[in-house]
Amino acid sequence: xxxxxxxPRYKIIEKKQPVAFWCNPIxxxxxxxxxxxxxxxxxxxxxxxxxxxxxxxxxxPKDRFSAERLKGVDSTLKIQPAELGDSAVYLCASxxxxxxxxxxxxxxEGSRLTVL
Amino acid sequence: xxxxxxxxxSLIVQKGGISIINCAYENTAxxxxxxxQQFPGKGPALLIAIRPDVSEKKEGRxxxxxxxxxxxxxxxxxxxxxxxxxxxxxxASKDSSYKLIFGSGTRLLxxx
Numbered sequence: 001x002x003x004x005x006x007x008p009r010y011k012i013i014e015k016k017q018p019v020a021f022w023c024n025p026i027x028x029x030x031x032x033x034x035x036x037x038x039x040x041x042x043x044x045x046x047x048x049x050x051x052x053x054x055x056x057x058x059x060x061p062k063d064r065f066s067a068e069r070l071k072g073v074d075s076t077l078k079i080q081p082a083e084l085g086d087s088a089v090y091l092c093a094s095x096x097x098x099x100x101x102x103x104x105x106x107x108x109e110g111s112r113l114t115v116l
Numbered sequence: 117x118x119x120x121x122x123x124x125x126s127l128i129v130q131k132g133g134i135s136i137i138n139c140a141y142e143n144t145a146x147x148x149x150x151x152x153q154q155f156p157g158k159g160p161a162l163l164i165a166i167r168p169d170v171s172e173k174k175e176g177r178x179x180x181x182x183x184x185x186x187x188x189x190x191x192x193x194x195x196x197x198x199x200x201x202x203x204x205x206x207x208a209s210k211d212s213s214y215k216l217i218f219g220s221g222t223r224l225l226x227x228x
Contacts, residue, residue, distance in 0.1 A: 105160075
């Protein structure tokens with residue numbers, strides 16, 4: 001079974017440029033997460049989707065970040081414009097939750113963003 | 117506000133030794149406590165998890181000890197192996213939130 005697939009793996013951009021990350025979750029997983037992991041830190045939740053609905057985006061900086069999950073499958077996270085402080089690894093994760101939080105998130109390998 | 121505090125930041129253990137990583141949490145509403153393992157260039161992967169109705173859970177060489185009154189839990193890795201060298205994250209969540217709050221991580225190195 002394929003795991004969570006993310007692209008690109010690495011991205012280097014100048015500040016103020018836009019960037020987008022793509023995620024394909026494990027087939028059948030209804031919950032999709034975007035986390036940000038700063039160097040030497042644990043992941044922090046940006047947004048959670050239940051199917052195609054964003055049910056928790058309280059920690060998403062909405063002035064520059066946006067996300068979508070089309071047809072409840074793939075998801076895209078966009079930053080526009082990027083700032084120096086956005087340099088981090090952006091992790092996508094998915095889980096199969098049937099009415100109760102299982103707590104088992106399956107993470108992709110992440111997209112490492114460097115903003116110059 | 118850091119809700120899950122993890123220590124130590126780094127740990128070096130000889131092969132065959134016991135690795136111990138500790139976490140403390142603040143929110144008494146947390147009811148799920150997993151440990152994730154992350155290798156360089158990879159995403160975190162669930163290692164073992166516990167809910168507060170038990171004080172200990174063991175899976176192979178990995179054991180979680182949970183102290184509800186002290187609001188602390190720890191990961192013990194018995195007979196540590198070089199292949200266990202990775203970064204370990206504790207986490208906590210409330211079922212209703214579906215949100216994992218991660219600790220800052222412990223970088224474990226197991227020397228041959």
